[in-house]
Amino acid sequence: MRALSRIPSRLLLALGMALLTAQATAVIAPEVGWPEAARTGVRALAAVLLVMSVSDLLRLLAFPPHDAGRTSLVTGLTATHVAIAGAVLIAAALLRTPHRAVANLTGYALVAVPLLWLAQRRAGMVAARTAAIALALFAFFPTHLDVSDRERLTYAQSGSGFRWSTGWPTSAWVLRHEIQLSRPLTGNWSIVIQLAAPNPRPPRILARLNGQDAGAFVSSSNDEIALHLPPALIAGQMRLTFEFRPESSTTDLRLSAHRWVAGASLGSAASSFFDGQGWHTGTFDDAAGRTVPGVYSLELRPD
Amino acid sequence: MGNQFRSARTREVILDGLLTLLVLALAAARLSGANWYATHKPIGMRLLEGWPASWESIYFLAHLPTFLGDEPSRLGIAPVDYRTYVNLYLFTQVYGWIGSAYWSLAAIDVFFWSAGAVCTRHLARRLGASDSAALIGATLVAGSPVLISFMWHQDLHLANMASLPIGLWAAAALVQEHRSRLRLAASLAFLLLYLSTTYQYQWIVAPAALLLAAFHPRLGLRRGLIVMVGAVALFLIFTVVIQALLSIAGLGPQGNRLGAVNEPGALVSSRIVDAGAFGSVLAILPGPRHLTATAEAYHPIVFCAGLVGLALLGKRALALAALALVAPLGFMTLYPTPWVAMSGYPLVYIGAGVGCARVSTIAAALIHRVAPRQRFTTAMSLVATFLLATWLFSLTNLDLTGDPSFLLNWWGLYAHGQIH
Numbered sequence: 264m265r266a267l268s269r270i271p272s273r274l275l276l277a278l279g280m281a282l283l284t285a286q287a288t289a290v291i292a293p294e295v296g297w298p299e300a301a302r303t304g305v306r307a308l309a310a311v312l313l314v315m316s317v318s319d320l321l322r323l324l325a326f327p328p329h330d331a332g333r334t335s336l337v338t339g340l341t342a343t344h345v346a347i348a349g350a351v352l353i354a355a356a357l358l359r360t361p362h363r364a365v366a367n368l369t370g371y372a373l374v375a376v377p378l379l380w381l382a383q384r385r386a387g388m389v390a391a392r393t394a395a396i397a398l399a400l401f402a403f404f405p406t407h408l409d410v411s412d413r414e415r416l417t418y419a420q421s422g423s424g425f426r427w428s429t430g431w432p433t434s435a436w437v438l439r440h441e442i443q444l445s446r447p448l449t450g451n452w453s454i455v456i457q458l459a460a461p462n463p464r465p466p467r468i469l470a471r472l473n474g475q476d477a478g479a480f481v482s483s484s485n486d487e488i489a490l491h492l493p494p495a496l497i498a499g500q501m502r503l504t505f506e507f508r509p510e511s512s513t514t515d516l517r518l519s520a521h522r523w524v525a526g527a528s529l530g531s532a533a534s535s536f537f538d539g540q541g542w543h544t545g546t547f548d549d550a551a552g553r554t555v556p557g558v559y560s561l562e563l564r565p566d
Numbered sequence: 567m568g569n570q571f572r573s574a575r576t577r578e579v580i581l582d583g584l585l586t587l588l589v590l591a592l593a594a595a596r597l598s599g600a601n602w603y604a605t606h607k608p609i610g611m612r613l614l615e616g617w618p619a620s621w622e623s624i625y626f627l628a629h630l631p632t633f634l635g636d637e638p639s640r641l642g643i644a645p646v647d648y649r650t651y652v653n654l655y656l657f658t659q660v661y662g663w664i665g666s667a668y669w670s671l672a673a674i675d676v677f678f679w680s681a682g683a684v685c686t687r688h689l690a691r692r693l694g695a696s697d698s699a700a701l702i703g704a705t706l707v708a709g710s711p712v713l714i715s716f717m718w719h720q721d722l723h724l725a726n727m728a729s730l731p732i733g734l735w736a737a738a739a740l741v742q743e744h745r746s747r748l749r750l751a752a753s754l755a756f757l758l759l760y761l762s763t764t765y766q767y768q769w770i771v772a773p774a775a776l777l778l779a780a781f782h783p784r785l786g787l788r789r790g791l792i793v794m795v796g797a798v799a800l801f802l803i804f805t806v807v808i809q810a811l812l813s814i815a816g817l818g819p820q821g822n823r824l825g826a827v828n829e830p831g832a833l834v835s836s837r838i839v840d841a842g843a844f845g846s847v848l849a850i851l852p853g854p855r856h857l858t859a860t861a862e863a864y865h866p867i868v869f870c871a872g873l874v875g876l877a878l879l880g881k882r883a884l885a886l887a888a889l890a891l892v893a894p895l896g897f898m899t900l901y902p903t904p905w906v907a908m909s910g911y912p913l914v915y916i917g918a919g920v921g922c923a924r925v926s927t928i929a930a931a932l933i934h935r936v937a938p939r940q941r942f943t944t945a946m947s948l949v950a951t952f953l954l955a956t957w958l959f960s961l962t963n964l965d966l967t968g969d970p971s972f973l974l975n976w977w978g979l980y981a982h983g984q985i986h
Contacts (some may be wrong), residue, residue, distance in 0.1 A: 268671065301979070310663065313663075325575070325579045326572070326575055326576075326579075327575075356583045359636065360636045361631065361640075361815055361816075362632075362639055362815045362817055363634075363635070363636065364637060364644070364815075365811055365812060365814075365815035365817065365945070366632055366633050366639075366655075366812070366815070366817060367633055367655070368654065369651070369655075369808060369811065369812065370633070370651065370654075370655025371655075373651065373652050373655070373759070373760060373763055374652060374656065376756055377736070377756075377757075377760055378759075380753075384739070384743070399660060401663075404662065404663065405633075405634055405658070405659055405661075405662025405663065407664050408632035409634070409635055409636045410630045410635045410636075410662075411631055411635055411637065411663075412628065412630075412631045412635070412637075415615070415621065415627050415667060416612040416613065416614055416619070416621065416624060416627070417612060417613045418612060418613070420613050420616055421611060425611075425613060425616075425617070425618045426611065426612075426613050426618065430596055442985055442986070444985065455609070457609050468863065475860075487609075490967070518617050520876050521604070521608045521611065523601060523604040523605045523608045523611075524602075524604040525600060525605045525965070525968070526604075526606055526607075526969040526974060526986060527969060527986050528607065528985060528986070533986075538728055543750045551594075558608075558986070560608055560609050560611075561609070561944060561986060562607075562985065562986045563985040563986065
């Protein structure tokens with residue numbers, strides 16, 4: 264009886280939310296246009312319904328009702344019926360793209376079976392049916408989308424607290440990075456620097472190592488430049504001090520810098536720059552125009 | 567009776583809620599502070615919607631159009647995608663709702679991480695651990711390197727490691743609550759299928775389920791073996807059907823993603839071929855360095871505490887402990903990574919929880935001899951348990967206080983040589 268008395272109030276609440284959403288849609292329509300307003304309205308209503316079903320499910324899972332083992336009193340629908348109905352709706356919505364229908368229905372089935380089993384064994388059939396409703400709603404809503412492929416990852420971003428770009432604003436600038444080793448270096452090594460954006464033909468960058476010329480970097484991939492270190496310069500060294508500057512007086516090449524200093528052998532003191540007047544610890548976010556604590560994105564790699 | 571039931575439920579909900587809050591707190595601390603992968607290999611990091619993620623997040627991002635786009639799929643479902651199919655599917659659906667790829671990945675990660683900790687607690691109770699031991703074990707899982715190291719990494723292992731405690735708990739629940747062997751075989755088959763689409767832990771959970779069945783009074787080894795053979799056969803049929811379905815729908819594996827992950831069968835065969843017929847057996851046997859690496863991945867003290875605690879839990883847990891130790895050592899010879907070394911981690915942490923609880927019981931008994939007041943003894947016992955658990959927890963979480971040595975050593979077990 265408790266379930267019976269609860270259902271109408273849930274339906275009324277849902278109906279009320281639908282009316283409110285319709286009204287809100289009508290209010291924003293003159294500003295954004297009816298199609299966009301309708302999309303926003305449907306999305307908001309679907310989100311409200313999903314939140315309602317998930318909160319119902321969580322409540323049932325946390326505190327299962329005493330009639331947990333009974334079938335649905337209201338409609339006779341079991342969780343399996345609801346889950347299958349959800350699958351049919353998803354399939355119908357995705358008939359336009361069969362590959363997408365198969366991909367989504369496979370995922371839906373792989374999630375539905377353990378979810379319904381979990382809800383059923385923990386809190387009975389009512390909870391299982393609520394779980395099925397929530398999952399069907401969750402999986403059905405995105406069927407109207409058409410997401411295309413695009414580049415989403417970037418190397419650096421001006422003003423970012425995580426990764427930013429740095430470079431040589433004037434010909435007087437020098438970038439310096441120091442590495443403290445735990446034992447004397449032996450063998451062949453390269454220093455690799457990550458660029459702030461892919462650049463298949465970067466301008467030449469010259470390096471000095473412990474005060475001596477070490478050569479020019481070459482492009483090692485679309486987004487990295489590398490320099491094989493002369494063995495004579497590194498053999499037996501415990502500390503490597505690199506200084507980088509472009510070959511030409513002006514360059515638009517930008518390197519990546521980041522905030523995670525704990526892994527650098529010298530921590531936050533590892534990177535520094537010379538701006539023509541003096542040395543400053545940290546890095547210079549050239550797009551934001553300010554000094555930022557951090558280190559350059561580079562690695563010493565064994566060849 | 568009803569009130570007792572309700573208060574027990576409330577207690578369960580509170581404990582599970584606290585574990586979830588702990589996971590959220592640890593995740594938040596790692597976003598603003600020590601991101602494990604970014605500290606180990608900052609050059610491998612990128613920005614996704616302005617937030618840090620590893621370059622490997624491309625594996626998930628590239629599949630948004632497969633699940634949410636109308637254009638024919640360019641990629642298909644390669645092995646790298648199939649072994650995380652459920653997480654991939656859920657990620658795309660969450661993206662469909664919130665429109666942020668970064669927070670969709672994070673939501674899936676945190677959800678399964680929390681579920682892993684909660685399932686560890688329930689698994690521990692099923693294995694006979696006390697309430698406090700189970701809670702300590704679950705807390706150690708929440709702070710475990712195998713889960714923390716992948717948070718905010720957003721790589722192709724998104725939330726994968728959390729499927730082990732979920733799978734082990736589900737296997738224990740299915741075996742202990744089964745009513746018919748046929749249904750048990752079918753349920754275990756689906757569990758193996760689920761695990762094969764959330765990582766590769768079906769090869770750990772299948773023998774674990776067999777052990778659980780062997781110790782079950784109504785099953786035993788012979789019936790358990792029949793059930794497991796049926797389950798594995800059914801699982802293989804399910805797998806073939808799904809892969810065929812995907813292939814027919816034009817989602818067969820394509821392009822350069824085919825070699826992105828190592829398949830266990832291919833690894834074994836390549837190792838045998840490399841070693842030659844004579845040395846093939848020796849080549850796939852683990853050695854002392856694999857054991858050392860395993861202990862280092864957990865932290866040697868946590869590892870030893872785990873093994874001691876499991877031994878205290880009885881024969882069934884001891885058998886599972888042997889599995890938790892031996893199987894990862896075998897896998898380590900094929901793919902030596904810290905997360906493979908920790909392929910029995912829920913059991914080891916449960917053991918550590920049991921060890922903590924036992925030590926505090928002994929401490930309480932000693933205190934009681936010196937000062938025989940019950941309330942004082944109980945309070946001291948609780949303090950001892952808390953301090954011991956906090957100490958074990960802190961051994962692998964020192965990065966929160968600015969000491970990255972453990973995290974660098976942990977990732978160094980996978981890849982070392984780069985210095986920055």
